[in-house]
Amino acid sequence: MSSSNPSRSFVIRPCTQVYLALMGLTATTYLIGTAAAPEQGPGLGLSLLVLGFALLKSHLIGDYFMGLRGLHGPWRWVILLWLLIPGGLILTAFVLSA
Amino acid sequence: MKYRSQAVARPYFIAAIGLFLAQIVFGVILGIQYVVGDFLFPEIPFNVARMVHTNTLIVWILMGFMGAAYYLIPEETERELYSPLLAHVMFWVFLAAAALTVAGYLIVPYARLAELTGNDILPTMGREFLEQPTITKVGIVIVALAFLFNIGMTVLKGRKTAVSLVMLIGLLGLALLFLFSFYNPTNLVLDKYYWWWVVHLWVEGVWELILGSMLAFVLIKTTGVDREVVEKWLYVIIAMALITGLVGTGHHYFWIGAPEYWQWWGSIFSALEPLPFFMMTVFAFNMVNQRRRNHPNRAAVLWALGTSVLAFIGAGVWGFLHTLAPVNFYTHGSQITAAHGHMAFFGAYVLINITMISYAMPLLNGREANSMRSQVLEMWSFWLMSVSMVFITLFLTGAGILQVFLQRFTDTPLPFMVVQEKIALFYWLRLISGLVFLGGLVVYITSFFVAARDARQGIAPVAKDAELAPVNP
């Protein structure tokens, strides 16, 4: 998960970097959601971008927070593989309904 | 047998197998009546035979559960049963109630039975699976309370293990949920809710806890795997079973007049109901593969593995087959349901009881395992019953698919009875499978007598060299 070295004050821990990335991506998602007129929405392209953000964020959670990063073998990919299922189905449904 | 009071399990197991035989005989009668409509009419009409078939099933499974609890709880809690006498008395009360009820079904017309037993005072009769006269239901409650008191006191005073606690919670739930059967509202929608809260929450809720704990117990004993490992699996399995099973009740609310959102809730959660059963399969095979010993009772291990596989197929896969609302819209109450019902009850609850009986009976008779000859017979009966049940399921599924298509799906639907004639071939094939199943059961019962004779002649269970050889140390 986080660096096990005793961190010096000016070094940002990897987990903190991931945390900031998650916060940033979430804020971006919010901005995309609120920027467009309420009756129109962000549209398919931006919606899929937002979905991509969500999958990326979940992958980061799995890798850094849940500690899958650095594993060998099937457990390394378990969250990523799971993400493909809802991700793929949501993608399909949104593309088909656009 | 480590504790003397475990011996009270013996009559329960014997009665369970006796009622099992009765259930299957009536099953065969029903199988004939499906294709020869007036067989045994007017002595045993179809509805009566069906009632006996399903009610004896429920009673013998409950008998088996109780016997299992009486066997397993002293060993888990490491103390004698609180009151062996109470357990003995309750056995006879329960057996008498069951016998009188079945006799009532067979001797007098159902309406007359209702009259005789005072159904007017507290009407509870007339609902599928809950046909028992009100006084029988009261009897069941008394037996269940005495049983729970006995088991509960033993657990309270003894060592608390995950296996015994899960079993106790399951049995407690079983007894409490049965109380819903006393409420019989005139509003049909309400009535269906309460009815399912007994029927569904039993078989897809609390019974799964009992099943899980019995399977865990037998696996701990026969494989020698660390209790800690087994308990962890047990917790995960029952947590999943409860989450999916409780909300999964929604799959019975699709068409009874409940709000529409149940079609989503019921579909989504019950789609996951196969998961705990799948975990059970993985669990059982894992434990057997990691075994620290080769238990001389090979038959019990076979039954245990069979339980985990066939419960997954019957309850899991065949349940999933028709659990999604858009599918169930067509398949509801068809032979697909019958196929699922047969395989699920057999795979989960019949086999777990036989697993327990197969493991415990030799010990109750003072030997670790039966002679190899007896065990070979048991294994034969396992394959005969399991394979014939697979065929019963497949034939009923075939019948169900045709039925759903001809009667409901096609643009020119045919009347019910016309369709029944068209699918009669499947019913004949099912009947043949049913006869093989009965044969398998007879082989199973024979194995007990062979075991007793071999024991008298002093024949050892297995060759000495295979005994307790460490595997994967």
Place this chain on the structure above:
Amino acid sequence: MTATIATHQDRYPPGDLAIWIFILAELAVFAIFFAAYAFARMGDVALFDHYQATLDKDAALLNSLALITGSYCVVRALAAMREDHRAASVRWLIAALGMGTLFLVVKSLEYAHHLAAGVRLSTNTFYMFYLSLTFFHFMHVIMGMVILAAVAWKAHRGGYSAREHTGMETGGVYWHMVDLVWLILFPLVYVMR
């Protein structure tokens, strides 16, 4: 299981393997729920888009940030425990619980608003999904907090150390799962259209 974890630390994820099996099962439920939402939406895009606009995106953003921060707190709690800073570890866990509480409060206010407006499960398919999905997740937040509280209590009592803190890892990964699910739920239900 436990024995294998100890000897193959680079093959098995942190925490008890049983929790991972449980998490996978939970994730399966959510995956089906998400897919059901997306495909149900296909049937009536206009309805979904119309009622989606009635949701409070500000509250959802606040909740997302709360859960991410809560997850981060748990990561820091574990990092602190690995360096044997027990007091700091407990403080991070309490902070995580605070984030969970914030989530519950904000979400409850959202529910109160919708319920006051007469929204029910039977109102329409969109609200059915909105209420069902978020409430199912809501229950998971509560469950995660119960687990975290137990872990925090045990940590406070000195039950974990730098050498042995599997229980804390176990509680932690469950909490992250609750976060992970919300990170998909938020864009799917509140933003994507």
